[in-house]
Amino acid sequence: MTIHVAMFCAVVLLVGTQSFAAPFKPYTSCGYDFCNLGNPDKLNVHIVAHTHDDVGWLKTIDQYYYGSRSEIRHRGVQYIIDSVIQALLENPDRRYIYVEMAFFWRWWNQQSDDMHNTVRQLVNEGRLEFISGGWSMHDEGATHYNSIIDQHSLGAEFLRDQFGDCARPKIGWQIDPFGHSREVASLFAQMGFDGLFFGRADYQDIAKRNMTKTMEMIWKGSVNLNRQGWLFTGILPHGYDAPDSFCFDILCTDAPIMDDARLYDYNVPERVQAFINVAHNEAISYTTNHIIMTFGSDFHDQNANEKFKNLDKLIKYVNAQQENGSNVNVFYSTPSCYLYALNKANKQWTSKTDDFFPYATHSHGFWTGYFTSRATFKGYERYSNNILQVTRQLNAFSQSNRRNTIFYLSEAMGVAQHHDAISGTERQHVANDYVQRLSYGIDRTVDVINDAYNKLLLKEGQTLPVARQFLCSLSNISECLPIEGQDRFTLTLWNPTIHPVTIHPHVPVTREYLIRDPMGNLVSAEYLPISDMTKTIPGRISTAQNQYIFKALLPALGYNTYYFEARTDEQGNVHKQVTMTQNEMCILQNEHLRVEFDDQGNLQQIINLEKNLTLPFTSQGFYWYSSFPSNSSEGFQASGAYMFRPWNSHAQPVSSQRIINCTKTKIVQSAFIVFNEWATQQITLYPEALFVEIEWTLGPIPIDDGIGKEIIIRYDTNINSASKYYTDANGREVLERIRDYRPTWNYSSDEPISGNYYPINSRIWIRDNQSQLTVLTDRSEGGGSMHDGSIEIMLHRRILYTDGISLNEPLNETAYSKGLVVRGRHHLFVEPPTNSARMHRIGAQQLFMYPLTTYSLPDTSSYTNYSMSYRQTWSALSDTMPLNVHLLTFDQLSSEEYLVRLEHYFELNEDEIYSQPVTIDLQVLFVTMGTIVNMQELILSANLPLSDLHRLEWITNNGESSYVDMSKQGSLQETMITLHPMQIRTFQITIN
Numbered sequence: 001m002t003i004h005v006a007m008f009c010a011v012v013l014l015v016g017t018q019s020f021a022a023p024f025k026p027y028t029s030c031g032y033d034f035c036n037l038g039n040p041d042k043l044n045v046h047i048v049a050h051t052h053d054d055v056g057w058l059k060t061i062d063q064y065y066y067g068s069r070s071e072i073r074h075r076g077v078q079y080i081i082d083s084v085i086q087a088l089l090e091n092p093d094r095r096y097i098y099v100e101m102a103f104f105w106r107w108w109n110q111q112s113d114d115m116h117n118t119v120r121q122l123v124n125e126g127r128l129e130f131i132s133g134g135w136s137m138h139d140e141g142a143t144h145y146n147s148i149i150d151q152h153s154l155g156a157e158f159l160r161d162q163f164g165d166c167a168r169p170k171i172g173w174q175i176d177p178f179g180h181s182r183e184v185a186s187l188f189a190q191m192g193f194d195g196l197f198f199g200r201a202d203y204q205d206i207a208k209r210n211m212t213k214t215m216e217m218i219w220k221g222s223v224n225l226n227r228q229g230w231l232f233t234g235i236l237p238h239g240y241d242a243p244d245s246f247c248f249d250i251l252c253t254d255a256p257i258m259d260d261a262r263l264y265d266y267n268v269p270e271r272v273q274a275f276i277n278v279a280h281n282e283a284i285s286y287t288t289n290h291i292i293m294t295f296g297s298d299f300h301d302q303n304a305n306e307k308f309k310n311l312d313k314l315i316k317y318v319n320a321q322q323e324n325g326s327n328v329n330v331f332y333s334t335p336s337c338y339l340y341a342l343n344k345a346n347k348q349w350t351s352k353t354d355d356f357f358p359y360a361t362h363s364h365g366f367w368t369g370y371f372t373s374r375a376t377f378k379g380y381e382r383y384s385n386n387i388l389q390v391t392r393q394l395n396a397f398s399q400s401n402r403r404n405t406i407f408y409l410s411e412a413m414g415v416a417q418h419h420d421a422i423s424g425t426e427r428q429h430v431a432n433d434y435v436q437r438l439s440y441g442i443d444r445t446v447d448v449i450n451d452a453y454n455k456l457l458l459k460e461g462q463t464l465p466v467a468r469q470f471l472c473s474l475s476n477i478s479e480c481l482p483i484e485g486q487d488r489f490t491l492t493l494w495n496p497t498i499h500p501v502t503i504h505p506h507v508p509v510t511r512e513y514l515i516r517d518p519m520g521n522l523v524s525a526e527y528l529p530i531s532d533m534t535k536t537i538p539g540r541i542s543t544a545q546n547q548y549i550f551k552a553l554l555p556a557l558g559y560n561t562y563y564f565e566a567r568t569d570e571q572g573n574v575h576k577q578v579t580m581t582q583n584e585m586c587i588l589q590n591e592h593l594r595v596e597f598d599d600q601g602n603l604q605q606i607i608n609l610e611k612n613l614t615l616p617f618t619s620q621g622f623y624w625y626s627s628f629p630s631n632s633s634e635g636f637q638a639s640g641a642y643m644f645r646p647w648n649s650h651a652q653p654v655s656s657q658r659i660i661n662c663t664k665t666k667i668v669q670s671a672f673i674v675f676n677e678w679a680t681q682q683i684t685l686y687p688e689a690l691f692v693e694i695e696w697t698l699g700p701i702p703i704d705d706g707i708g709k710e711i712i713i714r715y716d717t718n719i720n721s722a723s724k725y726y727t728d729a730n731g732r733e734v735l736e737r738i739r740d741y742r743p744t745w746n747y748s749s750d751e752p753i754s755g756n757y758y759p760i761n762s763r764i765w766i767r768d769n770q771s772q773l774t775v776l777t778d779r780s781e782g783g784g785s786m787h788d789g790s791i792e793i794m795l796h797r798r799i800l801y802t803d804g805i806s807l808n809e810p811l812n813e814t815a816y817s818k819g820l821v822v823r824g825r826h827h828l829f830v831e832p833p834t835n836s837a838r839m840h841r842i843g844a845q846q847l848f849m850y851p852l853t854t855y856s857l858p859d860t861s862s863y864t865n866y867s868m869s870y871r872q873t874w875s876a877l878s879d880t881m882p883l884n885v886h887l888l889t890f891d892q893l894s895s896e897e898y899l900v901r902l903e904h905y906f907e908l909n910e911d912e913i914y915s916q917p918v919t920i921d922l923q924v925l926f927v928t929m930g931t932i933v934n935m936q937e938l939i940l941s942a943n944l945p946l947s948d949l950h951r952l953e954w955i956t957n958n959g960e961s962s963y964v965d966m967s968k969q970g971s972l973q974e975t976m977i978t979l980h981p982m983q984i985r986t987f988q989i990t991i992n
Contacts, residue, residue: 030166034126035337037344039329042322043289044341045279046333047311048097049304050296051084052176052240053077055102055136055418057426058807060433064299065106075299077103078110083304085119088127094308095332097131099173101155102415104130108162116162123163129334133159133169133941135414139423140174140181141357141371141759142378142780144848145730146888147385148187149901149940149984151414156191156943168943171335172196172231175240175294177419178367178642179359181759183729186221186229190940190984194952195232195339197292199240202360208745209235210285216342218351218956222733224908224982230962232339232349232954234292237285242295243278248310249300256306257313272317279328288345292338340952348957354743355735357758363750364637368757369644369710369803371782372794373424373811375822377431378779381416382848383473384438388413389889390496390852391445393557394452396892397876397929402448403892409441422780425641427809446471449854453492456559462869467856475853476823478508478530479542483564483855485510490858490866492561493851495554498881498925501846502553504668504686505562505853508544513564515550516863518872523562525550526665528578531672533680533697538816549668551687554851557887557925558875563863579664586662588669588685588692593830595685595692601658601673603683606692606830615771615830618789619716621658622679622698623651625753627708627797631804639708640803641811644754644782644794651712651792654679678702678821679711691776691843692828700819701798703812708799712783713826714792717773721766725785731762731848733907733982739785756784757794762844764791765836772836776827776844796822837910845886845905878927884914885979887925893988899942900925900987904979915981922975926991932975934990942986 038044055061063069067076081104088094098104108116122128134152159167172188174180175198188196196219201209209215215235222229241247247254258267282291301307311332318330360366372378388409395402412434420426421434446469454466469492472480483489495501508530515523526549534540554560588595594607603620607613625646627639639645659674670684678700684693694713701709723739739756741747749755760781765774766789775791783793798819799811813820827847829839860866889901900922906914923932937946947966954962977985 030124030126031170032336032340035340036331036333037341038290038331040289042327042329043279043283043291045328045330046290046292046338046341047315047330048292048294048333048335048338049095049307049311050097050099050240050294051080051300052296052298053080053100053103054298054420055100055415056430056434057420058430060430061102061415065103073299076302077299078107079302080299080304081107084301085122087304087308088122089118091308091312092127093332095127095129095334097129097173097334099130099132100136101133101158102135102411105158120163124166126334129336130159130167130169131171131173131335134417135411136418136421137174137176138417139419139421140177140184140730141179142422142424142761143417143730144382144385144761144780145183145187145732146389146848147381147413147417148184148730149888150388150410151417152191153941153943154410154414156941160943168192170194171339173335175199175236178370178423180356181729182219182221182355182735183732185219185231185233186225186733187940189221189229189231190225192939192941192944192949192951193231194336195234197234197236197335199236200359201235201356202358203362204360204745204747205356205742206235213285213287214350215285216287216349218349218954218962220351220353222982223353224733227962227964230954232342232952233352236292236294237282238294240294241297243293245274246278246295246314247297248295248307249297250303250306251297251300257310257317259313259317268317271314272321275314275318276321276326276328279330287347288342290338290341290345292335343952343954348955348959351956351958352744355729358755360755362634362637364634364645365643366645366751366754366757367642368754368782369639369797370423370425370642371757371759371780372797373641374431374813375779375781375796375824376813376820377424377435378422379822379824380435380438381413381422382779384409384413384416384442386496386850386852387442387445389849390494391448392889392891393496394456394494395448396890396898398452398455399892399895399929400448400451400455401892401895402451405444405448408444409438412437412441424811425807427807428813442471442473453854456874457561457870459869459871464869466870467858469854469856471854474540475506475508477537477540478506478534478544478547479540480508480855481542482857483509484542484544486566486857488563488565488858488860490561490563490856492559492854492856493552493554494559494854495556495851496849497846498556498877498885498887499883500554500556501851502551502688503851504549504551507548507564508542509546509548510544512567513548514567515548516563516565518560518562520863520867523550524667526578526667528663528665528668531680531682533674537821538700538818551667555873555875556877556881558877559873561870561872563866565863577665581662583660584662586660586671588664588671588683590685590687590689592688592690593685593692595683597660597662597671599660601660601671606828608830611832611835613771613830613832615773616718617716618718619714621714622654622675622681623712623714624654625651625710625712627710627799627801629708629801631801638801638803639710639799640801640805641799641807642805643803644710644757645751646710646753649752651714654711690829690839694826694828695823696795696826697821697823698796699821701796703798703800703819706800708801708810710794710799711796712792712794714790715773715775715828717766717789719766719771719773719789720768721785721788722768723788725764725766725791727758727760727764728762731844732905734763737784753786756786757782758784760793762848763840764793765840766791767833767836770832772831772833774829774831774836774840776829776840776847778825778847793826795824837906838914841906841911841914842883876926876928877924879924881924882918882920884918885920888984896990896992898989898991900989901984902977902979903984904981906981908981917978917980919976919978922977922987922989930991932989933992935975936988938986938988940984940986942988
């Protein structure tokens with residue numbers, strides 16, 4: 001492991017000086033100008049040569065890059081790129097596309113200047129084209145829009161800096177993700193893409209589209225952004241592989257083109273006729289005289305000469321048949337050139353307004369398990385993103401200009417978005433590698449955090465060193481070893497949102513302390529025992545038995561520091577009144593909410609006191625599905641990392657009895673419910689809170705009975721939801737779901753549970769005319785509503801069989817020789833439907849952009865000495881900001897240049913006040929840094945001025961045009977900007 005980390009460090013250090021170079025001078029003509037549009041009187045077959053290189057899956061990213069661990073698979077990406085470049089140079093007609101910048105960046109950093117110039121020439125001539133251009137081919141079911149934007153921006157910046165405008169991707173290429181999100185289509189449109197192609201869609205959906213010639217469409221990706229969110233979308237004809245019997249690669253066994261008639265096995269006539277038949281059969285499902293054929297697959301082209309040599313022959317001999325009356329015209333092309341040909345065909349296209357979830361390959365094969373698989377990794381990825389955003393902000397506000405150090409975490413996050421990473425569908429050693437990379441990136445950001453706090457904390461005129469800040473990443477299991485036994489320490493909370501927030505930190509301690517706020521006042525805090533469940537989590541080595549809980553009101557886009565000083569004997573050990581009961585009725589109540597439990601630990605009802613709204617619960621707790629075993633046929637499809645298939649449709653409760661411990665103080669009220677030795681939940685209500693927090697802990701899941709188990713939490717109410725429920729798309733817009741229904745085909749299913757599961761990236765709700773129950777999640781999970789009034793969410797999975805999708809390893813996660821323990825949070829809102837959007841929009845943003853806690857051990861003898869030298873509170877803002885505006889990105893590019901993204905995160909018509917357009921002064925955000933002297937608006941991926949964007953125009957079969965006049969977009973009046981619902985605007989600003 002140590003050698004592996006050192007190797008990774010060396011590779012990343014290389015990019016610190018190379019990845020963010022000055023932009024390469026653009027070529028004068030490129031892109032669509034180089035496209036072959038074929039023959040208008042022929043069936044034009046666009047040959048797209050490609051490779052699909054997973055950024056980790058069965059092997060780690062670097063094992064795949066170098067080609068090591070051949071006993072797993074003999075795959076080496078460095079050889080693929082070497083081979084492709086050489087093959088392209090041998091014939092100027094050849095074309096190739098490449099997608100995954102995580103690999104290409106590694107390869108590029110190892111090349112000579114001569115090779116750099118050679119590749120740039122290939123790019124400028126359109127012979128090598130970068131498609132999508134993200135750091136990885138991101139997943140769509142388990143990702144958050146913040147990280148999707150970041151990873152695409154990282155790849156786009158690399159391409160712009162090294163190759164110029166000719167390398168700007170214009171096409172999305174999501175050929176392998178397991179279902180497709182409408183929000184991704186919208187984001188791609190905002191990145192300036194002209195189209196999107198993918199290889200997977202539900203088998204029933206594909207069957208209908210093939211019959212109705214609707215494999216290509218206009219995807220209306222946003223109900224809020226209208227045409228700015230439209231994207232031409234095509235489903236590829238045979239996944240992303242070559243047509244049957246035409247796979248020309250060392251990994252395939254298909255016959256080559258044997259064209260010397262003097263030799264045995266001459267096969268040109270039959271191979272040519274077979275190809276012509278394939279072309280005609282494919283054309284049946286498409287509407288123009290242009291069709292696309294992919295030639296490539298996973299890690300193809302380690303010997304690209306084999307592919308290109310055979311394709312050269314195939315093109316030659318197929319086209320020669322035109323003299324004999326064939327109408328097939330075949331040539332090398334790219335997805336962008338194919339798209340351009342479709343655009344020039346002047347057709348009208350059907351449209352789509354829903355999404356492509358859930359994805360099924362057969363009647364028992366729903367790919368809905370990965371929505372939850374590897375729940376701890378999904379949670380850690382969110383935590384890592386939180387640190388990344390905070391570090392960027394701290395680096396920018398302190399003007400430390402340490403972007404190259406932050407790159408370590410940016411790069412690791414880009415890798416983590418891969419569709420076999422955050423999805424949880426990788427092998428265990430690969431999952432470990434993803435986490436290790438994030439951990440290393442986090443360790444490096446701590447240097448940046450300290451550099452920033454060294455400037456922000458120290459008062460003017462003071463010269464004392466600032467104590468080093470550190471993270472306690474195991475605080476979620478009440479462990480922070482560096483502060484144990486200390487006489488004094490500080491806790492600093494950075495709020496990354498542009499609005500003040502109130503949180504309640506939990507600080508594990510081994511002794512009692514006095515706590516002082518930034519004004520020097522003693523903080524009212526509760527000193528409460530840590531639960532036995534927490535203390536027995538495998539791997540926890542802390543000796544802390546108790547924790548402090550207190551209220552912290554944090555300034556917008558700033559920090560507070562709290563000073564902990566050990567109590568002396570003279571100060572005594574006086575505790576505030578704490579009421580604790582066991583197995584009695586328990587009522588939690590603040591001024592907004594009342595939560596009632598019976599003496600058996602059953603949640604009875606939640607009452608919204610302000611709205612006089614009572615929501616009864618018929619049940620609430622943990623249940624489990626038995627994973628379907630075996631995997632011998634479609635009828636015996638097993639549950640696995642990708643697929644979820646329960647043995648039956650009835651989930652069993654994890655226990656028949658519960659123990660409830662009720663704790664009430666002035667600062668926190670909670671019901672700790674023990675279901676069994678491996679399943680607990682702590683339901684908490686804080687003063688002034690508008691939501692109920694549920695912290696759930698699950699594991700080790702027992703498997704002694706030989707049965708895999710998939711654990712859900714269920715919230716059963718009397719809401720008359722009429723088969724409808726609502727889930728978010730990647731943390732942004734919300735889509736209506738209807739049980740046992742698909743909007744675009746007559747749906748039938750043999751799987752009533754998994755067929756109704758959808759991704760939940762941040763929220764799910766059910767409602768009727770009176771009530772809405774909304775559940776916010778702290779990570780991506782899967783779930784749905786299996787009957788009216790019910791929400792179920794899958795939290796944890798431990799499975800003993802594989803689902804037969806090449807992983808060949810069951811999802812049986814362990815730690816410290818025991819089954820893995822997972823802990824997470826849900827926030828519950830009970831509101832009238834008309835008021836719910838305000839609650840869940842603001843609540844989800846605050847949960848996602850949670851304040852970051854750092855600690856330090858100051859070398860001061862008392863609080864008085866500390867307060868004389870250090871600034872204990874600070875905010876970047878001098879004025880309040882509208883509640884419907886979010887600072888999505890603040891990243892320092894150079895000493896005076898900054899990247900800023902602002903978003904309006906409400907949808908149209910969901911709130912009377914906050915769904916309105918809002919105008920703000922950007923200068924207000926940066927008043928502490930100086931004056932904005934220049935602003936330029938960019939597209940979402942930040943690699944092109946918005947005014948320079950000219951997307952292709954498409955017409956729907958209703959006569960609607962996708963055209964958007966960009967001359968009217970992005971107009972700036974000094975630093976005032978207006979945001980419309982769901983709009984993200986991206987700026988590069990200069991601050992003097």
